[in-house]
Every structure is written in structure tokens, then in C-alpha cells.
Amino acid sequence: MNLGQHLIVAPILIPLVVGALLLLLDERQRFAKAMIGLASTIALFAVALALFRFAGDIDGPETAREGVYLLGNWAAPFGIVLVVDRLSALMLVLAATLAIPALVYALARWHTAGTHFHSLYQFLLMGLNGAFLTGDLFNLFVFFEVMLAASYGLLLHGSGLLRVKAGLHYIAINLAAALLFLIGVSLIYGVTGTLNMADLAVRAATVGPEQRMLLEAGAGILGVAFLIKAGMWPLNFWLPPAYTAASAPVAGIFAILSKVGVYVVLRLSLLVFGEGSSPSAGFGLEVLLIGGVATMIFGAIGVLASQALGHLAGFSVLVSSGTLLTAIGMSGSGITTGALFYLVSSTLTISAFFMLIELVERGQDAGASVLAVTMEVYGDADADDEIEEGGDGVALPGTMAVLGTCFAACGILLAGLPPLSGFVAKFAILSAMLDPIGGDSPATVAPHIWFIIFIIIFSGLSALIAMTRSGIRTFWASMEGTEPRVLVIEVAPVLLLILATLFLTVQAGPVMRYMDATARALATPHQYIDAVLDARRAGPSGAEVPQ
Structure with missing residues (x-):
């Protein structure tokens, strides 16, 4: 095993070690803690890029490969394995890309609003990266819980009545999801005798009919746990209030948390219940399709009904999750390609929007905000009592112009209008739905496909209407609004x-080729399975030894 392969464990070790180290520093040493945390996050981004290149270059699908790291030098399926492939490398880069701007934004004021912010932030990144890299279900549960435990503290960071209310709901629903996770994993292990994902994919195809019902029941219960995290209707009532109550930088990094559930559903549905799993092939896809469409409808209605920008962003998360779950449920390689592009674009957009909201609302009169949202029946407007809103910032020249441009860009991206990446992603998904075969002659499109296409377009129209209405109220007809006082490190993230989404637009061709190669690899997982099960232990001198 060469040095490059040891990088696979680095996205877990770096935040673990740094987060523990930061716990030893006194809270009065905030500058030192901030610089150490920022250096750690930048290092994670560099490692993620290296693993991205290792898994497959963006313009070189023929170089794709899976990297397997045997923790404790125990071979699969008995030992713990970490696996990096195109999909996990993509998620690592996305998480690191969100982590740096969100942390920089927090350095302006939010990291001083409570204790141990930087340690919690690093542990959250550790849980995220571990969930993307792990190759077995039990350690997926471990990293999932690490991520959730850190997110509990970050959601409550800064205190406030709204955060406490939303935090209690958030904790309760995620503890219930964790219980379902354990029940599902137990059933799967009882039937197959393994929790290694690659080994599970092999054994699932050989399970007899008398035990297949238990296997599918365990998979269904496990799926519910992740669909709660993904925000699928009707399991998503907790998400908009929780994300809205969180501080701006925390909500910015939370934008990827719902995608963890989507990632696991995509990974397991194609790996364990793909075409090679005989009677269980395609298990649960109908539920994902129907639930995804229902989530889109619920999210679109919520977007239209939201008067406060925070709730608009929260329901936009549901629209994003619903679109992705619908694409997974339709189970086509071309649709998956567009869905992966949409996953990246929508996550970047929503993260930017959450942070932009605080800057935009900083210049509005508090009384006007209360009147605009008519209290939203969510409680008092005291979420940010603890932070001085006007003391640290300066009124930058053309601040409203910059914020207005960013707001317009977010609106275009959320609505899926040309020319930005949101349009490219939705166009790819809709094109694949209309031509699932990918041939020269058009295929017959089923009526339910036309309904799904209508819902996707309707969700974009809902975002356009809501963002236009909010933009007019905020920038053109605000009640006694003032020039917001912001810092450069708040606007820059x-x-x-937004520039990252512009990069996706300009480089749409190469990025789409990478997504297509990723989708094809997921649809034919034999290379992933062989890489994990055939991984050799390292000998005393670093040479591989037989199993």
C-alpha cells in the first residue's frame, strides 16, 4: 500500500485529531482555534481533490478505479474497510467545498456565539466524510451518529427560543431514525451474516425465498431511517423549521446533510438491489418514485406559501431532495447522470442562499419582517438575540447591488432557468426522462412520466414566483430598510x-461526462465489489500478502 492509498483515511483522521485538539484549547484562544480549524478544513479540501483525481479524472473515465483501505489490516468482509470511488470522491469534494465558505462566514461573528464551535464543526466533517467513505453498514451507523451528535450542538449554537424548539424536534426525530437504523441493520445481518456492502451485494442474490422477506423488511426499515434524513414526505415536517432556526453558517453546511440520506439510498439501491439481485432487483424504487414526487409537491407548495426567506430556503431543500429521490426511483443511467449534476448544483445554491439570507435581512426593519411573515405561526422573531447585528460590519460600497446580484443568481439557480447550472441539471434529467433508451428515434413516453415532468417544471416555477416576490419586497419595496453592514468575509463565501455553480455551467461538458461515468459505474457495481473483496492485506514491509 503506497502513500497515496493512505490518503483514503485522511478525511476522517484530520477532523478527528484537530477537533480533539481544539477541545484542549481555552475558549479565550478563539483566534488560534479559528486558524487551526480553517487550516484543517483547507487540508480536507486538498485531500478530497487528491482522492477525486485518484478515483477518476474529470476528462478520463478510462482511468476510474476504486481505492480500498483496510483498517487494522483485516481483509474484507471481516475487517472494516474504507472505499473511495467516483461517487464517494464527488461527495467528499462537495462537502469540503461547502465547509470552507461556511467556516469563513462563521469567523465574522458566529463562532463566538457559543462554546466549542470549531470542535463540533470538525466532528461534523468527520462524520460526513466517514459516511461517504465507509464500506460497511455498521460503521455507516457510527459515522452517521457522529455527524448527528455534532449537528445537535451546531443547531443549538447561539441559543435562542426558536433554536431550542427546533433543536428538540430535530434531536427527537433523528434519535428515532437511529433506532430504525439499528433495527434494519440487525435484520439484514441476521439474514445475510454480513454488513460489508460489497459482500452484502453478493449474498443478497443468494438469499432463499423463505428469508428474502426478512431481508427486504430490514432494507425497508433501514431505508426509512435514511429517507427521514433525506427529508422525504411525510417524514420531513422537522426539516424546514430546523434549518431555518440554525445560524447562517450552520445552515450553509447543513445543506449537505440531507444529501447523506440520498447518497446512501442511491448507493445501496444500485449495489444491493441492482439488476443482479434476482427477485429483489428494483426493491423499493416505486416507493422512492412516489415519495419523491410527493416531496416535490409538498416542497413547491411550501415555497409558494413561505413569506420568510428562511422558510423558503428550508422548503427548497425539500424540493431538491424530492427531485433526487424521484430520479433514483426512475432508475435510469441517464437520469442518474443528470441527478448527480443536480445534486451538486442545488447543494451549492442552497448553501449560498442560507448565508445570503442573513446578510439581506440585516438591512431590513425588524417590524417589517414580522409583518411580512405574519409570524409564520412559528414563534417569536428572537432567534438571533445573542448576536449584535450592526456592530462589527461596515457598509460596503454597492452592498445592496452585490447582495441583489447574488439573490438574483440564487433565484435563477433554484428555478432552473438558463443559463446557469440549475438549468443544465434539470435539462439533463428531463431529456433522459423523455428519451430513456438514448437512441435516435424517440421512445414512447408513459403518462406518469409526463406528470413527473410537469411537477419538476412546477417546482421550478414555484421557486421563480417565490424568489421574485421576495426580491421585490426586499430590494424594491422594503419598509424603512437600511444599507446592511457586512464584512468582506461574509460576502466572499x-x-x-455562486462562482462554483458558474464553474459547473462553463465546464458542464466535462462535469457531465464525469457524472455519466459515475452513473454507469453505479449501475454495474461488479468493479466496486471485486475491488473490496479482492483487496490484499499489507505485509510487514508493505508488500501485499495473500488472504
């Missing part, structure tokens, strides 16, 4: 994320 938003601009950086």
Missing part, C-alpha cells in the same frame, strides 16, 4: 459558492 456567498460569492465563492
Whole structure:
């Protein structure tokens, strides 16, 4: 095993070690803690890029490969394995891309609003990266819980009545999801005798009919746990209030948490219940399709009904999750390609939007905000009592112009209008739905496909209407609004994320080829399975030894 392969464990070790180290520093050493945390996050981004290149270059699908790291030098399926492939490398890069702007934004004021912010932030990144890299279900549960435990603290960071209310709901629903996770994993292990994902894919195809019902029941219960996290209707009532109550940088990094559930559903549905799993092939896809469409409808209605920008962003998360779950449920390689592009674009957009909202609302009169949202029946407007809103910032020249441009860009991206990446992603998904065969002659499109296409377009129209209405109220007809006082390190992260979506637009061709290669690899997982099960232990001198 060469040095490059040891990088696979680095996205877990770096935040673990740094987060523990930061716990030893006194809270009065905030500058030192901030610089150490920022250096750690930048290092994670560099490692993620290296693993991205290792798994397959963006323009070189023929170089794709899976990297397997045997923790404790125990061979699969008995030992713990970490696996990096195109999909996990993509998620690592996306998480690191969100982590840096969100942390920089927090350095302006939010990291001082409570204790141990930087340690919690690093542990959250550790849980995220571990969930993307792990190759077995039990350690997926471990990293899932690490991520959730850190997110509990981050959601409550800064205190406030709304955060406490939303935090209690968030904790309760995620504890219930964790219980379902354990029940599902137990049933799967009882039937197959393994929790290694690659080994599970092999054994699932050989399970007899008398035990297949238990296997599918365990998979269904496990799926419910992740669909709760993904925000599928009707399991998503907790998500908009929780994400809205979180501080701006925390909501910015939370934008990827729902995608963890989507990632696991995509991974397991194609790996364990793909075409090679005989009677269980395609298990649960109908539920994902129907639930995804229902989630889109619920999210679109919520977007239209939201008067406060925070709730608009929260329901936009549901629209994003619903679109992705619908695409997974339709189970086509071309649709998956567009869905992966949409996953990246929508996550970047929503993260930028959450952070932009605080800057935009900083210049509005508090009384006007209360009147605009008519209290939203969510409680008092005291979420940010603890932070001085006007003391640290300066009124930058053309601040409203910059914020207005960013707001318009977010609106275009959320609505899926040309020319930005949101349009490219939705166009790819809709094109694959209309031509699932990918041939020269058009295929017959089923009526339910036309209904799904209508819902996707309707969700974009809902975002356009809501963003236009909010933009007019905020920038053109605000009640006694003032020039918001912001810091450069608050505006720069938003601009950086929007520029990332612009990069996706300009480089749509190469990025789409990478997504297509990823989708094809997921649809034919034999290379992933062989890489894990054939991984050799390292000998005393670093040479591989037989199993």
C-alpha cells in the first residue's frame, strides 16, 4: 500500500485529531482555534481533490478505479474497510467545498456565539466524510451518529427560543431514525451474516425465498431511517423549521446533510438491489418514485406559501431532495447522470442562499419582517438575540447591488432557468426522462412520466414566483430598510459558492461526462465489489500478502 492509498483515511483522521485538539484549547484562544480549524478544513479540501483525481479524472473515465483501505489490516468482509470511488470522491469534494465558505462566514461573528464551535464543526466533517467513505453498514451507523451528535450542538449554537424548539424536534426525530437504523441493520445481518456492502451485494442474490422477506423488511426499515434524513414526505415536517432556526453558517453546511440520506439510498439501491439481485432487483424504487414526487409537491407548495426567506430556503431543500429521490426511483443511467449534476448544483445554491439570507435581512426593519411573515405561526422573531447585528460590519460600497446580484443568481439557480447550472441539471434529467433508451428515434413516453415532468417544471416555477416576490419586497419595496453592514468575509463565501455553480455551467461538458461515468459505474457495481473483496492485506514491509 503506497502513500497515496493512505490518503483514503485522511478525511476522517484530520477532523478527528484537530477537533480533539481544539477541545484542549481555552475558549479565550478563539483566534488560534479559528486558524487551526480553517487550516484543517483547507487540508480536507486538498485531500478530497487528491482522492477525486485518484478515483477518476474529470476528462478520463478510462482511468476510474476504486481505492480500498483496510483498517487494522483485516481483509474484507471481516475487517472494516474504507472505499473511495467516483461517487464517494464527488461527495467528499462537495462537502469540503461547502465547509470552507461556511467556516469563513462563521469567523465574522458566529463562532463566538457559543462554546466549542470549531470542535463540533470538525466532528461534523468527520462524520460526513466517514459516511461517504465507509464500506460497511455498521460503521455507516457510527459515522452517521457522529455527524448527528455534532449537528445537535451546531443547531443549538447561539441559543435562542426558536433554536431550542427546533433543536428538540430535530434531536427527537433523528434519535428515532437511529433506532430504525439499528433495527434494519440487525435484520439484514441476521439474514445475510454480513454488513460489508460489497459482500452484502453478493449474498443478497443468494438469499432463499423463505428469508428474502426478512431481508427486504430490514432494507425497508433501514431505508426509512435514511429517507427521514433525506427529508422525504411525510417524514420531513422537522426539516424546514430546523434549518431555518440554525445560524447562517450552520445552515450553509447543513445543506449537505440531507444529501447523506440520498447518497446512501442511491448507493445501496444500485449495489444491493441492482439488476443482479434476482427477485429483489428494483426493491423499493416505486416507493422512492412516489415519495419523491410527493416531496416535490409538498416542497413547491411550501415555497409558494413561505413569506420568510428562511422558510423558503428550508422548503427548497425539500424540493431538491424530492427531485433526487424521484430520479433514483426512475432508475435510469441517464437520469442518474443528470441527478448527480443536480445534486451538486442545488447543494451549492442552497448553501449560498442560507448565508445570503442573513446578510439581506440585516438591512431590513425588524417590524417589517414580522409583518411580512405574519409570524409564520412559528414563534417569536428572537432567534438571533445573542448576536449584535450592526456592530462589527461596515457598509460596503454597492452592498445592496452585490447582495441583489447574488439573490438574483440564487433565484435563477433554484428555478432552473438558463443559463446557469440549475438549468443544465434539470435539462439533463428531463431529456433522459423523455428519451430513456438514448437512441435516435424517440421512445414512447408513459403518462406518469409526463406528470413527473410537469411537477419538476412546477417546482421550478414555484421557486421563480417565490424568489421574485421576495426580491421585490426586499430590494424594491422594503419598509424603512437600511444599507446592511457586512464584512468582506461574509460576502466572499456567498460569492465563492455562486462562482462554483458558474464553474459547473462553463465546464458542464466535462462535469457531465464525469457524472455519466459515475452513473454507469453505479449501475454495474461488479468493479466496486471485486475491488473490496479482492483487496490484499499489507505485509510487514508493505508488500501485499495473500488472504
